[in-house]
Amino acid sequence: MRRITITAASALLVLTTGCGAADMTKQASPFADARGAKTVTLSVQSWVGAQSNVAVAQYILEHKLGYRVDTVQVDEVPAWDALSQGRVDAILEDWGHPDQEKRYVEEKKTIGRAGDLGVTGHIGWFVPTYLVRQHPDITDWKNLNKYASLFRTAESGGKGQLLDGSPSYVTNDKALVSNLKLDYQVVFAGSEAAQITQIKQFAKEKKPFLTYWYAPQWLFKKVPMTEVRLPAYQEGCDADAAKVACGYPRTPLQKYLNTGFAHSGGRAAAFLKKFRWTTEDQDQVSLLIADRKLSPQEAAKTWVESHPSVWKKWLS
Numbered sequence: 001m002r003r004i005t006i007t008a009a010s011a012l013l014v015l016t017t018g019c020g021a022a023d024m025t026k027q028a029s030p031f032a033d034a035r036g037a038k039t040v041t042l043s044v045q046s047w048v049g050a051q052s053n054v055a056v057a058q059y060i061l062e063h064k065l066g067y068r069v070d071t072v073q074v075d076e077v078p079a080w081d082a083l084s085q086g087r088v089d090a091i092l093e094d095w096g097h098p099d100q101e102k103r104y105v106e107e108k109k110t111i112g113r114a115g116d117l118g119v120t121g122h123i124g125w126f127v128p129t130y131l132v133r134q135h136p137d138i139t140d141w142k143n144l145n146k147y148a149s150l151f152r153t154a155e156s157g158g159k160g161q162l163l164d165g166s167p168s169y170v171t172n173d174k175a176l177v178s179n180l181k182l183d184y185q186v187v188f189a190g191s192e193a194a195q196i197t198q199i200k201q202f203a204k205e206k207k208p209f210l211t212y213w214y215a216p217q218w219l220f221k222k223v224p225m226t227e228v229r230l231p232a233y234q235e236g237c238d239a240d241a242a243k244v245a246c247g248y249p250r251t252p253l254q255k256y257l258n259t260g261f262a263h264s265g266g267r268a269a270a271f272l273k274k275f276r277w278t279t280e281d282q283d284q285v286s287l288l289i290a291d292r293k294l295s296p297q298e299a300a301k302t303w304v305e306s307h308p309s310v311w312k313k314w315l316s
Helices: 050-062 078-087 099-106 131-133 143-153 175-177 192-205 259-264 266-274 279-290 296-306 308-315
Strands: 039-044 068-071 091-093 111-128 160-164 184-188 211-217 225-228 250-256
Touching: 039 050, 039 078, 050 091, 050 266, 050 279, 050 308, 068 143, 078 091, 078 099, 078 111, 078 250, 091 099, 091 111, 099 111, 099 143, 099 259, 111 131, 111 259, 111 266, 111 279, 111 308, 131 225, 131 259, 160 175, 192 211, 211 225, 250 259, 250 266, 259 266, 266 308, 296 308
Parallel strands: 039 068, 039 091, 160 184, 160 211
Antiparallel strands: 091 250, 111 211, 111 225, 111 250
């Protein structure tokens, strides 16, 4: 699921709100891992919630702590490699990568845990609430095949369409469709932005749709959706990616720091460890960026100015 650039004087802020993030680890910031320098480099993921974290962290680091900040746009798994190598100093929103955590945190010890973000993430399958009013039993996965014809599109090959976002996001959907014997085809929109565009168009026309989606996400405030109940998640039920037949877990989103930066990053490292906010906080900034079309800098400034009691705790 699942899916921002920080600068001061000369660094460039690049914030994408939906395209799948390119792997730019080889174009790492010249400030990353600069021992003794008052600089910070953050990893950027392509979904707007993650961008909101970075936008606010950028604003505070620059305007309250006097740091020069840069970011690098990296996909979820390559971001761990970049963090381990010191190409970036921090990841502010990770949705769970146990293989990378074992390798870099437990074995190599090149990455350290920096605590909860304060937001719990959840991936699931959702249908529009207006469709649930017409077909209340559609929220049980066992009934999805009965309604597959409602979700057919030109891209789904005669089957029901399950709309996914970027192929780079964490998803078990192809395995779930196969293992649950569902008459559906996973169709990738290509990015969060493209997926949002399709969902909003379906909703405008009051058409049925079934989509992979995740919370927290500002779009729920614009397009009410109801989750389809998949087989209950149990610890280890997704251990074999090919055999997954259960839903997704609820994941307390985590922060990670490069070990060297954690030890020598001074007030910046201490601040990022304390950076912790709520789903509501994140959604407020995400709405400003994605719905009201404020720049990430403007959205962060708006939130920071109206929430001093929250962020001042991060600096103490």
